Amino acid sequence: MDINIITVFILAIFVGFEIITKVPPTLHTPLMSGSNAISGIAIVGAIISTKTGGDIGSYLGLVAVIFATINVVGGFMVTNRMLKMFKRK
């Protein structure tokens, strides 16, 4: 157990709460789809897991890459599509 990684975790939660409470209700749906795309960071883990020993591990890695890529690509694209629509008078 590494204290540095716990420190990072706790600070990240605080930063998260600070910045997200500032997002106005109007943008809550893009916030959800955008944060959804960010949770696609699991793609990093998915890439790493393709190298694990044994076929099963690698194939789990493949499915993980597919899922995470859907999340990343779809999430950022749809968020962009939505945000494009928010206009002033």
Place this chain on the structure above:
Amino acid sequence: MNIPNISYVLASVLFILGIKKLSHPKSARNGNTLAAIGMLIAIIATLLSEGSLNFELIFIGMIIGTFIGAIFAIRVEMTQMPQMVAIFNGFGGGASALVAAAEFLKSGAITTFTLTTIIFSVFVGTLTFTGSFIAFGKLQGFVTGKPVIFPGQNIFNIFLAGFLVYVGFRIINNPFIVPGQQIDISFFYYLIAVSAVLGIALTIPIGGADMPVVISLLNSYSGIAAAATGFVLMNNGLIIAGSLVGASGIILTNIMCKGMNRSLANVIFGAVGLEQETTGSDGTKQMNVKSYSTEEAAMIFDAADKIIVVPGYGLAVAQAQHAVREVAEFLEAQQKQVLYAIHPVAGRMPGHMNVLLAEANIPYEQLKDLDEINPEFEDCDVALVLGANDVVNPAARHDTSSPIYGMPILDVDKSRTVMINKRTMNPGFAGIQNELFGYENSIMIFGDAKEMLQQLLKDLKDL
């Protein structure tokens, strides 16, 4: 210190800046682009720095994933955004669980700490995956949108949770673990199975207007799963990004619960819609409901100066957002003021109405939230309620016996005239009849929101 770690720090900074820019619609799009660049950096750094990767598998996976993701993103209707977010939460959770599972199946020495994080990650990820698919099914309509209840449901869930703890304990204290050897994995399969069932069991009893809470919660879970996987892999990038998403989902969940004046436990275990259906129908008879035609409504609009539109889920179902804009533009051309009142839990996900109205080119400055708009009803001539019900029910203010008592509502009844468009007199999701419909200043216009608004526009032009 090495290159991938520096890249993950950079990616994390870009994620944070990206979300920070979401604090205003003007900068939001740049923010999204920044976050996407952060993700690209993280991916490239991983591809370049990790040795012995299976590039063929990665390439195939990314092509398939990009194709599916892009199709979803391009094709989805704005009214279907809740489903889309629900299913994407599921993919995120699923990916995290799979990564943790792959790590587990790697034979070799695993410390108790890593094993614990793997179990947690697989549990949360799998639960998110199955729960999200049920939520998607409910919103898309191939699973019943109503709460599914059976006797002993909470006991069943507690039993599942208890079994889960036992399974986790057995995996950690597995006597067959020998460093360097394949470990006994039967309990690992139990872990996946029970987590999957629990995800379904916790989602099916929730329905209708409670969906915004579920989606926000699943959003949070998908982040927590990613953070847990970060602990498995000791990867800062996953931990930071996952924590941000986890925090975001929890904040939204909290806002949704406050919007309904209910605790999270009450939403998850309370199963509202069902118990109240039995008590709902008796209020109908005493009410004196006035049904108006669109022609009569047009005359009322003609005399009005200030109009507040209150959109609800019915507007989304009828795809009436463009029709609303057309009516509003016509009224504005006659020097009338048009505002929109957005209740936090209107629709099926946080901000659902805002996105719909934005799609119809309605400027976001005209959209007001609960605290901003409520004082405006005092001097409002017409409040036009489109497919919203429980969020405008005055019983929430005074009727202590009402299940929605204490819920913050839009004070539409303070307007001179409240015009309510509904398809039928059927009660809303909470199963309670809305006393507002019988008020002196209330008039009903029955029919599909889109058709009604188009007819109204015609009648306005004919005046």
